Amino acid sequence: MSLRRLLAPLCAGTLLLTTACSEGGEVAPAPRADPPAASDPGEGAAEILADMSLEEKVGQLFVPTLTGTTPEESAEVISAYHPGGFIYFPDNLQDTEQIVALSNGLQDRAVDDSGVPMFLGIDQEQGMVSRLPVGERFPDAMAVGATRDPDAATSLASVTAAELSALGINLDYAPVADVNINADNPVIGIRSFGSDPALVSELMTAEADAFEAGGVVPVAKHFPGHGDTDVDSHTGLPVIDKTRAEWEEVDLPPFVAAVESDIDMIMIAHVFMPELDDSGEPATLSPGIVTGILREELGYDGVVSTDALNMEGVRQTHDDGEIAVMAVLAGADQLLMPPDLATAHAAVVSAVEEGRITEERLDESVLRVLRLKLRRGLFDAAPVDPGEAAEVVGSAEHKDAAQQVADSSVTLLRNEGGVLPLREGASVRVVGSGSEEIGAELEGMGFTLAASAADADVAVVGTNGARGDAEQKGLVTQAQDAGVPVVVVAQGNPYDISELPGLDGYLATYSSVDVSRAAAARVIAGEVNPSGRLPVDIPGTDLAFGDGLTY
Known part of the structure; x- marks a missing residue:
C-alpha cells in the first residue's frame, strides 16, 4: 500500500501529504509532503519505509531519463515504477517557465503516487558539461583549478545551486573529484580541477559544501577515479592498470575528503582496476570496491549512485536486468539511467522475491535515499515560483560572478618579446575557435580587426583540442607564415602547445564558454592582469604544474 493511500487526509490530526487543515476545518494548501514527525531523518525514514510496498521500495532506487518536456508525458x-528521481537533459528543457512547470508537475505526481518527492537531477558541472538552456555559464573545473582559489569554487557552486533551486532541480551530478593526470583522457580532461x-x-569540497548550502544535493564522481584513462566509458570499459599504492596516492585523496565531509552522494565509475578487484567487472558491479573499499574501508554511509547504466562500459558482459541486480548487490543505492526501466525494475523486484537481494539489503538503500530526501528538505519543499525563477536565473549578479572566475583563471604561458599586452591601437587578426567572441571583445576595447594576418600587427588564433586536429594546426601555421607575432588562445585542455612550436604568445582559458573568451580578450588587451597558474603538467614541454606568467 502506498504511503499516500495509507496516510489519508484527516482534519482531526496532522496531514502528512499535500493538504492541511485550517482552524475552521477547511482544507488549505500546504507543502507537498510532510513526513511523520521524528527527532531525526533516520527515524522519519524508517516510518516511511515501513509503509512502502516492495515495488515502491525498488522504485526509489531508480533514476531514469525523462520523455518529452511535460510532466504528463512521464505520468x-x-x-508504474515509483522512481526515486529523474535526470534532466537538454531535450527536456526549453526555458525557465517550462522547466519550472516540469519540476512542479513531476513532484506533484510523485507525491500523489507514493507520498515521496523525487530527486530531480541534472549534469550541470558548468563549462562543457552544462545541460540547462538558461542561466549563467561558468568555466570548466580546470579553470577553477587554475585560480587556486576555493572562493572561486564556492562562487560557481553557489550560483549554480541558486539557479537550479529556482528551477525546481534539487540534485546536481557534480563536482568531478577525478584527478586528471592523463593528457589523452578523452572524457575527463578540463572537467577535472587538475x-x-x-x-x-580542496576545490571539490568547496563546491560540494556550497551546493549543499544552496539546497542542492552534490554528487562527487567518479569513484574510484576516472582521471587516468584513455578510453571513454561511454563507449568502452577503461582499464586502469596501476598499483593500489599509486591509486591511494593520486586518485583516492579527493574521495577521502568527500567521505570526511559527509558528502550527500558519491557516483561509481564504469572502470576496471584489477589491482583493486580482479573479477573483471567494472567498479559499478564490484562488491569489493563499492562495499569493501568505499563503505567498509572508507566508512562512507551516504548515498551511492551508479554512473549511467546505458553506457557501454557497464553493458559488455551482462543483460540490462542483471546489471541492475548486480549494482544493488555491489552496494549501489541509486541506479542511474537504466536503458530499459521496465526490465531493470522487474529484475530487481524478482531478485528480492527470490531472496537473491535480501529485504535487509534493499531497505538499507531505500533508507539512505529517504534520509537524504528528508535531510535536504524535499518533503517540506513548496512548488517553485516561475516569477522568482525568472529573476534569479541568469541575473546580472550571476554573470559578474562567472566573469570574475574566468578572469582569474586565464594562464599566460608564453609571452616572447613582450607581445602581450597589445599596444594601444594595434590591429589584430582573430581566427579559429571563439574568434567571433574574442574579436568582438577586442574591437569593443578599441583595437582594429584586420582582414588578414598579413595586414595585422598580431594574429590571435583560438584553439580547442588542436593536438589531434590538422585544421586547427594549419590555422596557426598560416598565421606564422604571414610573418607576424602569433598568440594562441587554448580554450579546451591546455595541452595544445605541445604540438604548436614557435608561438610568441600562449594563453590557456581551460574553457570555451563566453566569459572565458571574454577573459582571454581582456588579458590580451591588458585590461586584466593574468593570474592563473597551470593546474596540470604539459607533457613534451617545459611547462609544469604551477607555471604562469604575469604582466
Whole structure:
C-alpha cells in the first residue's frame, strides 16, 4: 500500500501529504509532503519505509531519463515504477517557465503516487558539461583549478545551486573529484580541477559544501577515479592498470575528503582496476570496491549512485536486468539511467522475491535515499515560483560572478618579446575557435580587426583540442607564415602547445564558454592582469604544474 493511500487526509490530526487543515476545518494548501514527525531523518525514514510496498521500495532506487518536456508525458512511468528521481537533459528543457512547470508537475505526481518527492537531477558541472538552456555559464573545473582559489569554487557552486533551486532541480551530478593526470583522457580532461590530489580535494569540497548550502544535493564522481584513462566509458570499459599504492596516492585523496565531509552522494565509475578487484567487472558491479573499499574501508554511509547504466562500459558482459541486480548487490543505492526501466525494475523486484537481494539489503538503500530526501528538505519543499525563477536565473549578479572566475583563471604561458599586452591601437587578426567572441571583445576595447594576418600587427588564433586536429594546426601555421607575432588562445585542455612550436604568445582559458573568451580578450588587451597558474603538467614541454606568467 502506498504511503499516500495509507496516510489519508484527516482534519482531526496532522496531514502528512499535500493538504492541511485550517482552524475552521477547511482544507488549505500546504507543502507537498510532510513526513511523520521524528527527532531525526533516520527515524522519519524508517516510518516511511515501513509503509512502502516492495515495488515502491525498488522504485526509489531508480533514476531514469525523462520523455518529452511535460510532466504528463512521464505520468505513467511514475505510477508504474515509483522512481526515486529523474535526470534532466537538454531535450527536456526549453526555458525557465517550462522547466519550472516540469519540476512542479513531476513532484506533484510523485507525491500523489507514493507520498515521496523525487530527486530531480541534472549534469550541470558548468563549462562543457552544462545541460540547462538558461542561466549563467561558468568555466570548466580546470579553470577553477587554475585560480587556486576555493572562493572561486564556492562562487560557481553557489550560483549554480541558486539557479537550479529556482528551477525546481534539487540534485546536481557534480563536482568531478577525478584527478586528471592523463593528457589523452578523452572524457575527463578540463572537467577535472587538475592533476594535484590536494588541489582537487580542496576545490571539490568547496563546491560540494556550497551546493549543499544552496539546497542542492552534490554528487562527487567518479569513484574510484576516472582521471587516468584513455578510453571513454561511454563507449568502452577503461582499464586502469596501476598499483593500489599509486591509486591511494593520486586518485583516492579527493574521495577521502568527500567521505570526511559527509558528502550527500558519491557516483561509481564504469572502470576496471584489477589491482583493486580482479573479477573483471567494472567498479559499478564490484562488491569489493563499492562495499569493501568505499563503505567498509572508507566508512562512507551516504548515498551511492551508479554512473549511467546505458553506457557501454557497464553493458559488455551482462543483460540490462542483471546489471541492475548486480549494482544493488555491489552496494549501489541509486541506479542511474537504466536503458530499459521496465526490465531493470522487474529484475530487481524478482531478485528480492527470490531472496537473491535480501529485504535487509534493499531497505538499507531505500533508507539512505529517504534520509537524504528528508535531510535536504524535499518533503517540506513548496512548488517553485516561475516569477522568482525568472529573476534569479541568469541575473546580472550571476554573470559578474562567472566573469570574475574566468578572469582569474586565464594562464599566460608564453609571452616572447613582450607581445602581450597589445599596444594601444594595434590591429589584430582573430581566427579559429571563439574568434567571433574574442574579436568582438577586442574591437569593443578599441583595437582594429584586420582582414588578414598579413595586414595585422598580431594574429590571435583560438584553439580547442588542436593536438589531434590538422585544421586547427594549419590555422596557426598560416598565421606564422604571414610573418607576424602569433598568440594562441587554448580554450579546451591546455595541452595544445605541445604540438604548436614557435608561438610568441600562449594563453590557456581551460574553457570555451563566453566569459572565458571574454577573459582571454581582456588579458590580451591588458585590461586584466593574468593570474592563473597551470593546474596540470604539459607533457613534451617545459611547462609544469604551477607555471604562469604575469604582466
